Amino acid sequence: MTYVLQQLLNGIQLGFVYALIALGYTMVYGIVRLINFAHGDVFMVGAFVGYFTLRALAGVTLAGASWLNGILLFLLAMLAAMALCTVLNVTIERVAYKPLRNAPRIAALITAIGVSLFLEYFSSLKFVFGPNYITFPSPLPAQTWEIAGLRISAIQVLIAVVATLLLLGLNYIVRYTKIGKAMRATAFDRDAARLMGINVDLTISFTFGLGAALAGAGGVLYVSAYPRVHTFMGIIPGLKAFTAAVMGGIGSLPGAFVGALIMGVAEVTAKSVYSTMADGVAFLILILVLLVKPSGIFGRAEVEKV
Amino acid sequence: MLLQVENLHVHYGAIHALQGISFHLEQGEIVTLIGANGAGKSTTLKTICGLLRPTAGAVYFRGQDISRLPAHKIVSLGISQVPEGRRIFAPLTVRENLEMGAYTRSDRREITQSMERVFASFPRLKERLDQLGGTLSGGEQQMLAMGRGLMSRPELLLLDEPSMGLAPILVEEIFRIIREINQQGTSILLVEQNAHMALSVANRGYVLETGRIVLEGTAAELRDNAQVRAAYLGG
Numbered sequence: 184m185t186y187v188l189q190q191l192l193n194g195i196q197l198g199f200v201y202a203l204i205a206l207g208y209t210m211v212y213g214i215v216r217l218i219n220f221a222h223g224d225v226f227m228v229g230a231f232v233g234y235f236t237l238r239a240l241a242g243v244t245l246a247g248a249s250w251l252n253g254i255l256l257f258l259l260a261m262l263a264a265m266a267l268c269t270v271l272n273v274t275i276e277r278v279a280y281k282p283l284r285n286a287p288r289i290a291a292l293i294t295a296i297g298v299s300l301f302l303e304y305f306s307s308l309k310f311v312f313g314p315n316y317i318t319f320p321s322p323l324p325a326q327t328w329e330i331a332g333l334r335i336s337a338i339q340v341l342i343a344v345v346a347t348l349l350l351l352g353l354n355y356i357v358r359y360t361k362i363g364k365a366m367r368a369t370a371f372d373r374d375a376a377r378l379m380g381i382n383v384d385l386t387i388s389f390t391f392g393l394g395a396a397l398a399g400a401g402g403v404l405y406v407s408a409y410p411r412v413h414t415f416m417g418i419i420p421g422l423k424a425f426t427a428a429v430m431g432g433i434g435s436l437p438g439a440f441v442g443a444l445i446m447g448v449a450e451v452t453a454k455s456v457y458s459t460m461a462d463g464v465a466f467l468i469l470i471l472v473l474l475v476k477p478s479g480i481f482g483r484a485e486v487e488k489v
Numbered sequence: 490m491l492l493q494v495e496n497l498h499v500h501y502g503a504i505h506a507l508q509g510i511s512f513h514l515e516q517g518e519i520v521t522l523i524g525a526n527g528a529g530k531s532t533t534l535k536t537i538c539g540l541l542r543p544t545a546g547a548v549y550f551r552g553q554d555i556s557r558l559p560a561h562k563i564v565s566l567g568i569s570q571v572p573e574g575r576r577i578f579a580p581l582t583v584r585e586n587l588e589m590g591a592y593t594r595s596d597r598r599e600i601t602q603s604m605e606r607v608f609a610s611f612p613r614l615k616e617r618l619d620q621l622g623g624t625l626s627g628g629e630q631q632m633l634a635m636g637r638g639l640m641s642r643p644e645l646l647l648l649d650e651p652s653m654g655l656a657p658i659l660v661e662e663i664f665r666i667i668r669e670i671n672q673q674g675t676s677i678l679l680v681e682q683n684a685h686m687a688l689s690v691a692n693r694g695y696v697l698e699t700g701r702i703v704l705e706g707t708a709a710e711l712r713d714n715a716q717v718r719a720a721y722l723g724g
Contacts, residue, residue, distance in 0.1 A: 361592070368578045368589050374540055375576035380564030380593035380641060 185332040190455050191448060196339045196408065198447025199346035203401030204424035205431070205439040206353060207394025213370040213434040214390045216288060217280060220295040223421015224302035225272050225395050229264035229402025230412050231312050234319055236260040241320075250324065257322035257341070261403045268399030269392040276391040281384070307414040319410035338408050349400055350440065356393065357436065366390055370434070419462060423450070426469040432482020441480060490549075491516045491676050492537070492645060497546035497556075499529075499536050506532045508700040509546065514645070514678055519671050521679040521687040521708070523721055524697035530680040531573055533697075534647045537678075538570045539563045550645070565593040569643035573650045573680075575634040579623025583614055586622045586633055590640030600640070607636035610666050628659040635663075639670065646670065648679045652686060664690055684721035688712050696721075 204226050211219045237260045279298050283291045306312045323337040357363040369376040369386045377383055405420065406412050427446040431438025446465060453464035472479065492514040499507040507529045514520045522530045535541045537548050539560035548556040555563050569590075578586050587607060591600045608615040611632040617625060625633060631651060638646055648667065652660040664686050671677050671690075681687035688694060688708045696704035696717060704716065711717050 361588075364581065364585050364589060365592065367581055367585075371578050371580055372576055375572060375578065376589070377540060377560035378538060378564065378570050378572060378576075379589045379637070380561045381589070382559075382561045 186455075189333055190451050192333060192335065192339070194448030194451035195444060196342050196447070197451060198444035199342055200401050200405045200408070201420065201424045201427050201446050202440045202443035203346060203349065203397045203404070204420060205427040205443045206350075206436060207398045208425050209428040209431070209433055209436060209439040210366070210390050210394045212428070214366060214387055215280065215284070215291075217291045217295060218425065218433075219280075219391075219394075220292070220421075220425075221275060221298040221302055222272075222394065222398060223417035223419075223424070224299050224306075225268050225275075225417070226398040226402040226405070226421060227414060227417030228271060228302065228306065229268045229399030230319070230406045230416065231306070231402075231414075232264040232267045232399065233260040233403035233406065234317060234412050236263040237320060237322065253322045253324065254341075257403070257407065260322070261345070261400050264399035264403045265396040266399075268395040268402075272391045272395030272398075273388050276388060281387075303414055303418070312414050314414065317412040319406040319412050321410060322407060342404050342408060345400070345404060349397060353393070353397065353436075362386065362389055423465045426465055426472075429469060429477075430472045430479055432479030435479065435481040438479055438481035490514070491518075491551060492678065493549040494533070494537070495547050495549070497533070497536060497548065498544045499532055499541055500544050506700055507536070507543075510697070510700070510702050511546075512695050512702060512705070514676060516644075517671075517674070517676055518693065519667070519677045519679060519691045521681060521684075521691040521694040522697055523681060523684040523687055523694055523711075523717075525720075526682070527699070528697040529700045530697055531649055532700075534570060534649050534678070534680055537563075538568055538647060561593070564641055564643075567642075567644035568647065569638045569641045569645070570647040571634045571638040571649060571651065573653065575630045577622040577625070577630045577633055577637075579621065581622055582619050583622060583625070583633055584618045586637050587614075587640050590637035593641055603640050603642060607639055610639075610669060611636050628655055628662075631655060631659070631663060632666075635666065635670075639675070643675060645676045645678065648677060650680060650682060652681060652683045660686060684717070685723075688722075 204222065207222050208219065211217060237256055240259060241256055275298055279294050280291055283294060307314045323341060326337040328335050357366060365376065365381045365386045366389065368379065369381060369383055373383055423446055424443060427442035428439045430445065431440070431442030446468065449468060450461045450465055454461040490513050494513065495511050496509045497507050498509055510533065522533060524530050532541065536543055539558055543556050547554050550566060550568060555566065578589060581589065587604055591603060594600055613629055614633055614636055617629065622633060635651065651663050651667065655663065660683070667677060668690050679687055679691060688711055691708045693707050694705070694711045695702050696711065704711065704714065
């Protein structure tokens with residue numbers, strides 16, 4: 184029983200990180216009907232920016248860092264990653280996707296794959312991030328607590344707290360702010376939004392930026408728990424987060440969150456049974472969802488407009 | 490002159506939808522464009538508010554050429570459109586829909602005042618404030634669409650088929666409110682298939698046929714015109 188709960192806990196930890204990525208997928212899809220396949224690579228850039236920020240601030244070794252110091256450094260690294268990813272994703276949208284706004288959807292989709300490959304291979308160049316694996320220095324002391332037989336690490340607490348705060352922040356922005364309401368209005372009916380005086384281009388940029396900020400934060404959180412940074416690290420978490428978004432119903436924010444938690448738990452469960460099965464289970468879920476309920480848990484079947 | 494449309498041409502790909510139409514609207518007027526399906530009425534409204542780009546010609550609002558401005562800038566100049574089919578934001582609440590109508594404004598107190606004014610015209614909306622737009626009935630959605638259009642406090646309101654799909658009693662109600670909005674100082678450009686109702690509220694009108702204006706005059710003149718009676722008023 185304890186073992187099951189422990190796995191559940193580990194799964195939720197992973198699920199929180201997936202949620203941060205999946206929300207970006209689903210928000211962008213909601214507003215421009217595009218699966219932004221470069222989103223996982225924005226997550227990767229976030230991890231690198233976090234790494235370089237930490238290194239610049241504290242040197243490679245953080246061992247012996249105090250709690251307060253560690254948390255502060257971590258937050259600075261995360262904020263830097265969020266800021267840079269926002270700029271990156273807004274730029275990608277302006278340069279690569281905006282000119283295709285009225286083109287067939289498949290054109291933008293192929294472009295997204297192109298942007299994804301560009302980010303992966305360009306950042307692998309020696310003078311960018313380089314092709315090697317880098318170990319991410321743990322910002323927090325390697326502390327674990329035992330509560331009712333469950334082992335909880337400092338990193339797990341950090342992920343849960345930071346991700347929860349970010350998700351609450353996102354919820355607030357989308358539900359209660361003017362730009363958040365404009366996002367929802369634009370996602371539902373772009374021309375009607377224009378007639379309200381909403382600057383649709385700006386709103387779309389904001390959505391890409393918001394999604395990227397979450398992905399950037401997710402990148403830093405992810406490598407804090409699984410400390411290997413490399414330029415292709417965004418592919419698999421990106422695809423899993425995409426699966427989570429599809430499972431929840433692409434376009435639905437609560438759907439992406441629930442889907443991501445299910446994904447995280449499913450993956451950790453599979454891994455605990457047979458360690459190389461984790462990725463297979465993730466994509467088995469994708470196939471099953473697409474076969475059984477392609478509109479997802481919270482999604483509505485979309486009517487093609489003609 | 491509040492609005493002046495000059496020799497406007499619009500294409501949808503190879504289709505020449507507007508073939509050089511010109512008309513105008515004075516401050517305080519209700520002007521109607523009538524015509525059959527596909528005559529170019531909605532195209533005209535969409536071009537005025539910036540959703541479509543003319544291939545030639547110009548639209549002047551208070552003397553300024555607005556035909557190349559993006560739609561959101563045109564709203565802040567004082568033109569608001571209530572689109573055909575209402576286009577309510579279904580997943581947003583009634584309150585949020587109204588707030589979107591006031592998107593170009595920032596003074597919260599004034600926005601609240603505008604909302605009160607909308608409730609005075611459409612008391613039903615006040616009871617439905619926290620309901621999702623998509624759950625309203627057709628008549629309520631039309632009221633919400635018009636209320637939302639008024640939230641930017643436009644000088645010129647463009648109404649595209651406000652009576653479409655509504656029961657006769659609701660049509661009467663909507664047209665009573667159109668008159669009321671006009672009396673409070675908003676000029677109105679009204680597009681309608683229901684020519685009878687449109688000519689009963691309008692000061693003047695234009696008849697469109699396949700992208701051209703074929704007839705114009707005061708509402709009374711058009712009502713008495715044999716051609717109009719035969720084609721649009723059922724004899």
